[in-house]
Amino acid sequence: MKKFILAFDQGTTSSRAIVFDHDGLPVATAQKEFTQIYPEPGWVEHDPEEIWSTQAGVGMEAIFKAGLSANHIAAIGITNQRETSVVWDRKTGQPLYNAIVWQDRRTADYCDQLKKEGYGQMILNKTGLIPDAYFSATKIKWILDHVEGARKLASKGRLAFGTIDSWLIWNLTRGKLHVTDVSNASRTMLFNIHTLSWDAELLDLFDIPANMLPEVKSSSELYCHTVGPFPSPIPISGIAGDQQSALFGQMCIEPGMVKNTYGTGCFMMMNIGNQPIESKSKLLTTVAWKIGSETTYALEGSIFIGGAVVQWLRDGLGIIRVSNDVEKLAAKVKHSDGVYFVPAFAGLGAPYWNQHARGTLTGITRGTSAAHIARAAIDSIAYQTLEVLLAMQKDSGVSITELRVDGGATVNNGLLQFQADLLQSDVIRPQITETTALGAAYLAGLAVGYWKDVHEIKKQWKLDRTFSPGIHASETTLLIKGWHRAVRAAEAWAGEE
Numbered sequence: 001m002k003k004f005i006l007a008f009d010q011g012t013t014s015s016r017a018i019v020f021d022h023d024g025l026p027v028a029t030a031q032k033e034f035t036q037i038y039p040e041p042g043w044v045e046h047d048p049e050e051i052w053s054t055q056a057g058v059g060m061e062a063i064f065k066a067g068l069s070a071n072h073i074a075a076i077g078i079t080n081q082r083e084t085s086v087v088w089d090r091k092t093g094q095p096l097y098n099a100i101v102w103q104d105r106r107t108a109d110y111c112d113q114l115k116k117e118g119y120g121q122m123i124l125n126k127t128g129l130i131p132d133a134y135f136s137a138t139k140i141k142w143i144l145d146h147v148e149g150a151r152k153l154a155s156k157g158r159l160a161f162g163t164i165d166s167w168l169i170w171n172l173t174r175g176k177l178h179v180t181d182v183s184n185a186s187r188t189m190l191f192n193i194h195t196l197s198w199d200a201e202l203l204d205l206f207d208i209p210a211n212m213l214p215e216v217k218s219s220s221e222l223y224c225h226t227v228g229p230f231p232s233p234i235p236i237s238g239i240a241g242d243q244q245s246a247l248f249g250q251m252c253i254e255p256g257m258v259k260n261t262y263g264t265g266c267f268m269m270m271n272i273g274n275q276p277i278e279s280k281s282k283l284l285t286t287v288a289w290k291i292g293s294e295t296t297y298a299l300e301g302s303i304f305i306g307g308a309v310v311q312w313l314r315d316g317l318g319i320i321r322v323s324n325d326v327e328k329l330a331a332k333v334k335h336s337d338g339v340y341f342v343p344a345f346a347g348l349g350a351p352y353w354n355q356h357a358r359g360t361l362t363g364i365t366r367g368t369s370a371a372h373i374a375r376a377a378i379d380s381i382a383y384q385t386l387e388v389l390l391a392m393q394k395d396s397g398v399s400i401t402e403l404r405v406d407g408g409a410t411v412n413n414g415l416l417q418f419q420a421d422l423l424q425s426d427v428i429r430p431q432i433t434e435t436t437a438l439g440a441a442y443l444a445g446l447a448v449g450y451w452k453d454v455h456e457i458k459k460q461w462k463l464d465r466t467f468s469p470g471i472h473a474s475e476t477t478l479l480i481k482g483w484h485r486a487v488r489a490a491e492a493w494a495g496e497e
Contacts, residue, residue: 003074005445006062006234007437008055010080010164011242012101012264013311015054017062018434019073020441022450024460026434028066030058037098042105042346045098048086051164052171056229063230070230076172077238077444079245079436080164082187085139087212088167089153090160093175097147099164100139103265103304103346107138108355119205126192126199128276128285130353134302136163137189137206144208154209161212163188165239172236174227180214181239182295186287191216193276193287196295219244219289220443238444242436243267244288246406247298249439250430251461253454256398260385261436262409265349266306268388269298270396281391282351291446291454299395301350301388305343305359307409309377312345319370327412330378332371338363340486341376348490349384351391356494362486381409382419383483389423402426406435413467420467422476427467 004027009016016031032054037045063070083102088095100106111131114120123131133139140161144150153159162170163184169177185191185198190208192199198213217223219240225233240248243261247269250259255273260266269288276285276297288298310326313319320326342348344357361373385403393400402425409415410433420427432438445451 001072003450004066004068004072005441005450006059006073006076007441007444008059008076008078008168009242009437009440010051010055010078010168012081012103015051015058016437017055017058018437018441019062019066019068020438024432024438024442024457026432028062030061030065032058044101044104046084046101048088048095048099048167051099052168055168056171060229070232070234073234074450075235075237075444075448076226077440077442078165078168078236079240079242079440080168080184082163082184082241082243083134083136084164085136085143085161086164086167087140087143087150087159087161088170090158090175093170096150096159097143100142102134104139105133105346105355107133107142108347110138111355123189123202124278126194126202127189128186128193128278129189130282130284131189132353133355134349135187135189137202137208140208140212141206154212157211159212160214161208162214166214169223169236172226172228173224176227177224178214179217179223181217181219182287182290183219183241183244184239185216187241193285193297218291220291220447222447235448236444237447238440238442240289240440240443243269243300244286244298245439245443246436247271247288247439248442249435249437250404250406251458252404253458256396257404258389258392258400259404259406259435262306262381262405262407262415264306264308266303266381266385268301268385268392270392270398272297272299272396277395279395281395282353283388283391283395284350289443291443299392301391303384303388304346304349306381306384307407308345309341309343309380310409312343313374313377319374326374326378327414329371330375330414333369333375336376336379337367337372338482339368339372339376340482341373341380342486342490343377343380344490348487350388352487352491354491354494357490358493360486360490360493362489363482378412378415379418381415382422383480385419386422386480400425402428404428404430406430406433416467417470420469421471422479424469424473424476429464429467431462431464
């Protein structure tokens with residue numbers, strides 16, 4: 001019987017499932033958006049039950065669309081929105097509170113307090129992370145402190161914490177397994193990336209009981225078999241956070257290789273090999289993956305708002321009907337005509353890490369049209385990517401000559417051309433841009449012998465198009481100068497509070 005790999009790609013705005021064949025090609029895809037909950041300004045939540053039901057639903061739908069049964073699936077690989085935190089009751093399996101999403105800023109003041117009290121360096125040394133509301137630790141603490149009875153249940157060992165991968169596996173095994181992998185654990189601000197274990201000092205700092213935490217596994221091993229919702233058991237054998245999964249799916253397996261994923265946010269990662277490097281440019285050091293006994297690390301620059309800016313043009317501003325219309329609208333003008341858009345809806349990520357900055361439009365005149373604003377919105381994705389890439393070059397000492405790109409926004413040729421212009425280097429789009437799901441499929445397949453080794457997989461990566469710089473470096477210097485002015489304006493607005 002011909003076998004396939006099923007990848008679960010549980011994202012920030014939708015749950016997807018993709019069936020891949022032995023050549024790494026997608027055979028069938030199913031996707032379902034789910035509710036975004038905004039209880040207060042700066043707060044973002046998801047319903048964990050809806051995440052589970054949509055992910056289980058699209059998993060079965062993808063198998064059905066491919067004309068297959070569960071028996072045709074050699075393994076499941078899981079990749080997920082990272083840092084988003086769920087706390088649930090081990091006895092009932094019910095969440096105590098909504099999932100607090102990575103974009104949520106409710107604990108920003110507490111993170112500022114940690115820095116003022118001198119904990120920043122200790123947290124950075126152990127975790128490779130900068131104290132920020134982005135990560136899981138302060139979200140867990142918030143739930144324990146604010147949900148009635150939570151601390152009491154935690155003291156009895158009744159509560160479980162998990163990032164979305166843990167929550168899915170708990171449900172896929174009907175509560176039999178509570179695990180995560182090193183890549184997701186490294187995003188919690190509770191995990192020591194040097195010892196590869198939960199850190200007692202950090203757990204004490206955040207007042208989080210160790211008994212809540214999942215067991216940490218490698219990114220590619222046979223964890224278990226499903227107990228539901230499929231008619232017959234399927235091995236689960238790959239887990240990686242979405243950005244690490246995309247790095248693997250892009251086959252950035254050698255130190256110095258870089259990818260940028262253009263999703264809801266934008267996330268650039270560089271493979272830095274088997275030793276962590278501490279960033280001097282406010283980038284994050286994170287675990288990329290662990291296969292067998294070998295751990296690979298990465299430098300990461302996190303941009304909170306990437307493709308989400310297009311969703312805002314659609315849902316918030318109403319200047320486009322569907323997301324794909326943005327390229328057509330932006331193409332009506334040659335450039336943004338001096339308009340800059342800093343989409344700091346959830347603060348600014350790398351290299352600024354300003355939790356209080358807010359979205360800012362500058363340079364507007366009477367001649368500014370919806371097309372100029374659309375163009376400025378797309379350009380903002382490229383400007384933010386440039387800043388992260390420059391920081392990465394500085395930290396690593398490696399001159400980056402090409403950037404591999406993936407994610408939903410890479411269908412936008414205008415964005416990728418402007419990105420190449422700004423970077424003054426080649427931007428490379430592969431034929432398969434669903435590299436986040438593909439990375440999870442590869443990790444799962446390796447663990448069950450579906451693919452022999454990484455070298456077999458590496459041969460599957462194929463080029464779609466290279467975007468090369470089309471303007472002179474002197475022009476980009478002026479454009480970048482304008483961007484920096486706009487960012488200062490966004491930061492100044494925050495500083496006046």
